Each structure stands twice: as C-alpha cells, then as structure tokens.
Amino acid sequence: MTLRVGFDLDGVLADFRSAFSDLAREVLHEDIEAGRSPDAQPRSAGDIERVWQAIAQSHNWWTRIKPFEPGQIARLYALAREGLWEVVFLTKRPPSGGDTVQFQTQWWLEKHGFLMPAVITVPGSRGELANALRLDLVIDDQLINCAEVLGASTTKAVLVLRDGEPDSLRSLATSRGIGVVSTLEQAIDVVHQIQEMVPRRRGRMLRLADWFGLQNEPKRLEPAMPRPRVVAKPR
16 A cells, blocks of 8 residues: 655755755845844844845756755655655745746755656645545644644644654654654654554554654554644744
C-alpha cells in the first residue's frame, strides 16, 4: 500500500530564516533578528516589508537558499523510490522575480538530489490540502500547520523543532498528538517506520507523540489512544 507524505519546504528542508536574515543585512544594513546584542531593536513591519519587496524583485531568489541537511534530501528520494512513497512538497512561498515559485522549488529539489519532485504552492489551510490529497503524514515546522492538519483530516503530523526553539512548543505539540523531531533525518526515519505500520493500522487513530521518548528518538509503539480534535485558523 502506497504511503502518501507531504513535506513542508522552509524550516524543514530549506534554511529560509538564514537566507532572509542575510538579505535583510543587505537591504537594511543591519541584522534583522533582534536580541543578538543588548542594543538590538525589533524590526518594524515596514523593514520586514522592504525585505519581502527585495525578494519579489530578485531573480529566482528561492533557488539560492541553502538546505539544512543536503544529504537527507537525496536520502529521501532514494527511500521514496525504494518504498514506493508518494511524496509531495508543500510551500506558501510568495513570488520572486524570474521563474514561478513552483519551478524554482522543483529546480532546487532536483539540484539537491530529489528528481522530478511534485511541488504544490499552498495559499490556504494545510489541513484542507492534506484532506484533499489523502495524505497519511505531513512534516512541518509550524505548530499551527500541524494543528490544521489534525483538525481537518485524518492525516498524522510531525513537527520539526530545530535547536533554539522554545521547549514549550514540544509539550504543546505532544499534548495534541503531534510527533516532534529535531532534524529532517529523524523525520525521514519516522516515515520509514510508518511505512511498516500503515498497512496494518490504516484508519485507526494513532498518536504520533507516543512514539517519541525524552531523547527525541522514535519508538516502535502502536498506541490506540484517540487524538483530540484541534481546529486552528491560518494566520
């Protein structure tokens, strides 16, 4: 039975935050992230908008973002081919100059080892999309997106919380039945485990949070507790 998986791009595969900060330094001539020094001031909405305008005017800006874990993108492709997974990449990226966001993202994924990727630009709710595509699992770095997925579909969700994110987010996610990992590598490991479980448990309520121990390592468990229904509106 084919496993259908949706991967968010920015924050999961692509290091958008660093790319945005680098561009902000060029546009604003200072660091966009407050808190790095005692004298740092929060950036205004106008400053943030100037950076987005620079992205809109930059030719194929989305092709220049660095990946978090380059080797894992090629690994994902190899495992998807081997396990017959149907992988879809989801993104809310706004347009930049040059080619379409979809084409730039496809080019970027192929450059890093995932051939012929399916990319969907998502202007609305991740939950509605997960339901429409009948996804088994969504990997995302935004808690609100994971909550939307749980609230609008039977799709399971895994939240990627990289180093430096508040610990409170982990507790909030797991309390809602969302699995939490720290890296793309761990997320791919979870997909590999689910591949073995889905044929036997499709349609049964599973709490991915119960797979994870204190060290963020997925455990081979099959809990039967139903997850709470969480409905969240997109920002």
